[in-house]
Amino acid sequence: MRGPAWPVAALLLGYPLWWALGFGGLSVVVLAVPMAVILWRRRPVRVPRGFGLWVLLIACYLLSGLMLGEMPPGTYGELAAGRLIGYAMRLALYVSALILLLYVGNLTERELPQLRLVRMLGVLFLTAVAGGLLGVLAPGFSFTSPLELVLPDWIAAHPFVQNLVHPTAGQTQKVLGHALPRPEAPFEWANAWGGNLSVLLIWFVVGWWVYGSRRRRVLAVAAVAVAAVPIVYSLNRGLWIALGLAGVYLVLRVGGRTRTALCAGAAAAALAFALSPLAPLVAQRLDSPHSNDIRAFTVAATVEATRHSPLIGYGNTRRALGSHRSVTTGKTAWCPGCGHPPLGSDGQLWLLLISQGVTGAVLYAAFFAGAIRRHWGDRSPIGLAGVLVMCLVLFYMLIYDGLVTPLSLYAISFALLWRNSP
Template identity: 30%
Template sequence: MPPPGGAPSAGAPIPPTPPPAQLPLWPLAVMFGLVPLWWLLGAFYLGWPLLGALLLALLFTRGRVPLPPAAGIWLLFLAIVVVSATQLTSPASLLTFTLRLAFYLTALVVGVYVYAAARERADLVPVLIPLCAFWFALVVLGWLGVLVPRLEMTTPLEVLLPGGVAGTPFIQDMVHLTTAEYSVRSLNPIYRPAAPFAYTNNYGSAYAMTLPCVVAFTMLCRRGVLRWALLVSLPLSLAPAFLTLNRAMFLSLGAGLAVLGVRASLRGNVRVAASIVGVVVIGALTTLVIPITDLISQRVDSSDTNTDRLSLYSEVIRRVQESPWLGYGAPVNVDTVSAAAPIGTQGQLWMVLFSHGVPALICFLAWFVAAAVICARATSPAGQWLAAVPVVCLVQIPFYGMANQNLAVAFFAVAFAMALAERERLTRSDGSQPQAARRTAVPA
């Protein structure tokens, strides 16, 4: 034997390297679970990338963190976005470019963090709890938009920002607290819940992404107060969601449920099929109370939303032919279209195409397609519900902007679904728990 403190002999076995400490879940809880607080402070938008930076710091401190599948596609997208900054023409556009890039980066960081945290735990349920807390924030703040739609407040962050910055319309929308969107000039305005977001379309987008995650949680967790609270919140959530009058929200949810239903029928999964029927029945009953079809028709008839969108889309297609590789760096305001919104808005597809070019759009879409294919490998009821999230996102991309918190929500759900599908595959291959799960096994 070697003397105390001496080097081991040549034939002595090398002790195994201890596994790194588990990534804590409290940063995800702070980020996704305290949404009402960030909203009240006016920091929901501008503070989101800072919370992502906290996750990134923990990842660097931990080290040895696996990247989720298809992460290389998103890294290529980010590289193209960075290079497209050479096309910017003004300091103001650099500010908005930087914020959007921060959201793109934050989404990837969230995905990496959730994927790593889920892979190293035997019990996956706690990893999904922060996203459930985000859902509760949508429901509660959505009802606030229903009950007090004219509520608005000056937030602490709005007061702290320099006047020139806070007065910028783009920033003002982010830091000034409102609960609903409506036309102040209308004698009979249509109130559309939006909180905690600045725009009601973002609320509808988040709702359609998060609902499958909530159903998945109730299937992963068979008992407990949180499960019953989520089951009660599902029908309660329909009023604010329906009153957003977001057609793309209904379309994307319908597409997600349709794909989910086909997969369930092919695999003979009765539990998934029954859950789909339950969601559809609750939604149908809600239409008996809320005349959603009439309200949507009334809104379309009283606005030029379709004409404005088509005008913007046509202008994007015309202009991108002059700069197809890197786009223009950011949306621009022009007076050649009927819409008041800048060219390159009113849909993530058009924003990426106009701002960053055709290659960036291909990478953006390719990541969601790859995510849909990978997540579809899940066989459990919870995994199948989560696999609907990238399908929902693909349908939303032409209509809704995602350079916001919702992209992080999508990455959260997809990364969790990827980890779950991987665990199911390993379990099937060796007939037991995966090695990581065995090493960190805890009571469920």
Template identity: 30%
Template sequence: MARPGIRARRVRATAPARARAVALVEPGVLEPGAWMIRTAKLPVWPVYAMFAFLPLWWVLGVFYFVWPFFGVLLLALLSTRGGIRLPTGTVFWLVFLSLVTISATRLDRVTSLIVFGLRLGHLLTGFVVGIYVYNLIRDRVRWTRVANPLALFWLGVVALGWLGVLMPKFSFPSPFELALPHGVRSERFILDLAHLDSTEFNKLSSNPIYRPAAPYPYTNNWGTAYCFLVPFVLAYLMSVRRGAMRIALLVSLPLSLVPAFLTLNRGMFIGLGAGVAYLLGREALKGRIRMLVPVVVIVVLGWIVTLFIPVFDLITNRTSTTDTTSDRFDLYAQTWAAVAQSPLFGFGQPNSVDTTHAAEPLGTQGMIWQLLYSHGVPATICFYVLLMVLARRLAAAVTSAGLWLSAVPVIAVVVTPFYAYIDPNMSVLCFVVALGLAAVDGPVNRELKETPA
């Protein structure tokens, strides 16, 4: 009851001026959360620029050097977007990267920071690529639209592999190499990355074996990319049933066997074989045999290639005329002895040393040896735990495409004694794994009515 002598007033609640202005056209504007900042969609074009233009980056000589800059671009887009989803294994990635960064304190020369920074940039870029691709898929961007840049990257790798087959002596200085200061060009590692060579061969041999390597400086890097990309190509073919890209991949897959065999990469065969064995074993335990069909097709195609290319004879000739095996074991033994002197943080990066049989840096010839020597035992353990966590999560895949993608972490583990991939191949690995993780964690937009080339 109102007090005597005081007139009662009715107070009417009013909406804020901005709300009133738009309330008639935006019925939900006054609902809770209406004024929350909406996350922007991530663009796909940076991924295209990064992966699809591989031949251009190689011809310019900046393939390895431009990669970290793309990583910075992707990180900037992720940072401005907000609402980023983090995939499985992110914590282990961050711990691993922290340990790698700390190992820089073990460098004995200031100039070594250039090479260390490049390698760290490739690790960070791989991590960012994985998060970026994962969020693209979770945002329901069409699977083909996200996967096509990596498919074009595969076509570039195959095409440049054939350049090594048809023009094995192709060797020219790149524009970037010519622009480098003399002091930087004198660094062997930098020169290898900037120079254009279609193959890798022993320049001291009287009868050299030319092994396809482009766009990479070393043929082992080509073999590593092949290991990671073949399951992706098979996953793409299982997911996309029509379109120009599917036709291109169907044609390129058997064609890729020629440069692949001519690399004579034993570790590549071991890695792919382990991935296939892993998939077949999983399917056999579940009483399914659907994976046998593509495996049999690939094996038959490989056998046909060996009828024209004496692969096993070439491998035997290579191992009998060189000390490649003894060189590797000598490096492994010396690397392990050096690791005992600095087990926690390693030495920052591989170190040049004349071994008994060859002049090669300690901490090379395999991912495990590079991690142990350069970054220490804890970083190495963390990296392997990361790969095992990713493999376990991807084991939940049930589709044919998902099964092929789930084999990639296993392949990555198996090839570590033979090949290192602290280079653009780390981004390839993370791209493929992110496609699989996104499909396992949520719905995937597989609309095929708009399948771009």
């Protein structure tokens, strides 16, 4: 694509290539550089309402860096390169998301029409569906990316970095008591795939159904039907709940024939799903809430740690002493169930609390909640979709990490709402 919209097209349409190169979610950091240069040359730059909240969020994160060497009670570990790398990467993602938001918001309708941007997100949805199918059919597929090859071993081997730079199709986990694949391609982990797919699905429906020709609508129905397979095999309860909430939101916010058609379509889809071989898998997952104990432990430990630095947090995640099953930490031959994720890994809210304290959590939530309040009256398809995404952002705070690829999609969705304002 020519013109100033090329970085946005490179991010969304070129994402499979970024993923194969090992950049994936970090592609926004790379593309934020030319975006910032172009914005500087286009001065003055318009900013949306709520802009100051995100600036304060970044300032708060910078301040929290003073606590990187501190350890709250009940945690262990020393200040090392891994903690500094994680802090720097998260800071880069927060800054890049702001640049992306400003860049998209400052492009004119002629330079990047709203519908074209929405349909770019729709193409990424199709990419995510293809990646999901790959994760279901070949969950062990992975390869060493070019970026991974050039990184020093001590950086590339860090678990957080490894998730970002090493492309994988899926994770095989014993969620139901036996090994089953959970798709994650082309994103960084399975939960990111679920959250991203729900956001992209919203924009796909707008671009390919609401504003689509008859041919596009037929393709849209087929694509959503195919997407049901990796959605179910993801075993992602958060994704399933979010899709249900999205349906309720639309029924409440639309009226007349649209509401009737939506209810009829939802009923038909539910019946078709109930009669399909996918339904028993959902029932098994709902009967196997094995991850609840893990989440309860890490959330409680995160809240307890935050009490000792409630305003600015600790700059990054920490490891807790023990786990939900044992006072020891780490997997051993006699205790394969021991060990747990870092504190703050069970949702953006908990990550913000441990890394930036209550201040960071309030600023983040206020930024997206403000967008809901300001644009609630916009009942255009883009307005309804954008507000729905902002609602899902707040819901996902409780269960999903909102950094890396999700944050880029949130920023673009925010920009779409901003551009849609009169």
